[in-house]
Amino acid sequence: MLTLYVAPGTCALASLIALEEAGAPYRAVKLDFAAGEQRGEAYRRVNPKGRVPALATERGILTETPAILAYVAQAFPAAGLAPLDDPFAFAELQAFNSYLCSTVHVNHAHRPRGSRWADEETSLADMKRKVPETMTASMRLVEDDYLKGPWVLGERYSVADGYLFTLGNWLEGDGVEVGRLPRILDHRARMAARPAVQRARAAEQGKG
Numbered sequence: 001m002l003t004l005y006v007a008p009g010t011c012a013l014a015s016l017i018a019l020e021e022a023g024a025p026y027r028a029v030k031l032d033f034a035a036g037e038q039r040g041e042a043y044r045r046v047n048p049k050g051r052v053p054a055l056a057t058e059r060g061i062l063t064e065t066p067a068i069l070a071y072v073a074q075a076f077p078a079a080g081l082a083p084l085d086d087p088f089a090f091a092e093l094q095a096f097n098s099y100l101c102s103t104v105h106v107n108h109a110h111r112p113r114g115s116r117w118a119d120e121e122t123s124l125a126d127m128k129r130k131v132p133e134t135m136t137a138s139m140r141l142v143e144d145d146y147l148k149g150p151w152v153l154g155e156r157y158s159v160a161d162g163y164l165f166t167l168g169n170w171l172e173g174d175g176v177e178v179g180r181l182p183r184i185l186d187h188r189a190r191m192a193a194r195p196a197v198q199r200a201r202a203a204e205q206g207k208g
């Protein structure tokens with residue numbers, strides 16, 4: 001039995017979607033961010049980074065969304081969530097997920113979590129102001145160059161789709177004009193209709 005540590009509205013949704021799509025046996029443990037539970041002593045023993053997601057497996061704990069997604073795809077190969085038999089296609093999947101993790105997510109974090117990088121109010125305000133521009137630029141790249149359609153990798157659905165859907169849900173809040181990203185919007189609508197995504201959303205709220 002796997003345990004995934006989550007909080008509502010976070011990037012942990014991507015890992016929940018992967019587990020649901022895989023039909024994996026897991027339980028979700030919801031942290032209370034408002035109470036700072038992610039920084040508490042108990043959770044620091046799970047993930048010293050103080051972040052979600054963290055996946056507890058029988059071999060130990062995994063963190064970082066791209067690693068968790070690759071683990072789920074490989075641990076449950078029958079679900080077909082990654083091109084495991086094709087090194088190039090698997091690397092393309094990893095490149096996409098790494099871009100979301102290292103660039104798109106970090107762009108977004110400059111709005112709610114600017115205090116990771118600066119202390120001055122003016123610096124925080126400046127970082128927030130920049131977010132619509134950086135998020136628009138990174139998602140434009142996804143829209144025009146990386147989302148092959150209908151799924152991220154083309155005809156083949158993969159763990160990258162749940163990750164794009166998860167970060168894509170932040171766009172309106174980040175001041176991105178989503179009407180200019182019709183392919184991402186279409187992808188979002190098709191993802192929202194998937195039963196596994198609906199179950200993941202319920203689990204994210206602690207209703208799974």
Ligand SMILES: N[C@@H](CCC(=O)N[C@@H](CS)C(=O)NCC(=O)O)C(=O)O
Binds near residue numbers: 038050051053101113
């Ligand atoms: N690179 C990590 C980022 C994890 C991360 O920043 N998670 C956020 C939620 S989206 C978090 O736990 N934030 C808690 C905090 O900053 O206190 C990943 O992709 O898994």
